[in-house]
Amino acid sequence: MIVKVQMFGAFRVLGDQIEVKVREGGSVSDLRDSMLQYAQNADLSDLLAVSKFASQSSVLGEDAICSSGEVLAILPPVSGG
Amino acid sequence: MIVKVQMFGAFRVLGDQIEVKVREGGSVSDLRDSMLQYAQNADLSDLLAVSKFASQSSVLGEDAICSSGEVLAILPPVSGG
């Protein structure tokens, strides 16, 4: 399935939003794995490892299940307004 | 000698400034005594007892000496801006 991920902070170098292929019924953890290639290309794999994923209303745990077509956000460590 | 005293707070009922007769070389304490009659007339003797006197630049102790023609101020307890 395809999960859309909005980019924030340093991930903006990848664009405003990317589409990531994740296995059917995959979790946030799987989404993180699927993003590794993108991150490596931009030298962001260390940042990916410490980033969180969120829906439009909450930060998600690693076990949260992704749905096809869902729009999530990647949240690198925040720098405090 | 005559000492001029600027009125503040509740003492405003006596006017903006009054002239008080104090014995030559008298102190703030003497000035306070000389003001008692004014205060009694306006039912302010209790307030006079807990008020301070000040020059244009500092609060005066009871022993400070008054000069003829000097303009002092009477400062009733302050109510905090």
Place this chain on the structure above:
Amino acid sequence: MNTHVEVREFDSNPLDAAEALSFVDAAGNGAGSLFVGVVRNLNQGRKVRAVSYDVFAPLAEQGFAEICSEAQQKWGDDLRLYVAHAKGRLQVGDISIVLAAGSPHRAEAFAACRYLIEEIKTRSPIWKQEHYMDGDSDWVKGHALCGHD
């Protein structure tokens, strides 16, 4: 000068928060803390219509300057500080005092602004006469001023 202190006749020139913020702003300052005191419609259960502020201006301004200098000793010479207190008759909602502190960092800005208001409240030769909705007026009971020595 990095401090501004003032007793202002309210009739001629109301206090202005934007002026205070603009004074404490500086290119190196990341934080501004502002305090505004406003005439309330209620005090100790009585409905208030207006408040007259009586101020012994020369001594008050000198005290404001001393308090600013103390704050700079505590939280940094680079603090920019603004103090203005109204004098005269104010209606409910009118601003009686505006304070602002500008600093590179927020902890200092907050601490300084808080220090200013607490010290000014206890140490300034300022008297409040409340005018109530029932037509009555009263000078608010206060506490005796101390000399510095």
Place this chain on the structure above:
Amino acid sequence: MNTHVEVREFDSNPLDAAEALSFVDAAGNGAGSLFVGVVRNLNQGRKVRAVSYDVFAPLAEQGFAEICSEAQQKWGDDLRLYVAHAKGRLQVGDISIVLAAGSPHRAEAFAACRYLIEEIKTRSPIWKQEHYMDGDSDWVKGHALCGHD
């Protein structure tokens, strides 16, 4: 509603301290505490020309509202609170955040305003990219966000 929370595109509508104060004003409120965050010309020894703020707006606004509600639980339901954070590219001196708390009494106004800024700084999905005078740009290092559970 006695709270206002907002992420605002800086280009279209700069933040405004007067707007914040006016929102938290109410006839029963004697005290207003305001905090303004401004882009500094220096950070950790580097000369800064501008800062871009990236914000995940829906989550940020939801977080602002939660923080306001926490402050009202701590310091009173009658607190009026205003939070606005800028999004976009700001020059040195531009306002990045405005917070205000209005309360009948000053202790609560100060405490609530301070609580808002500290919580927003640590809990909000906001990222800063600094643009330096030497032409370089860097995303400021931060700390990981926590979920609420």
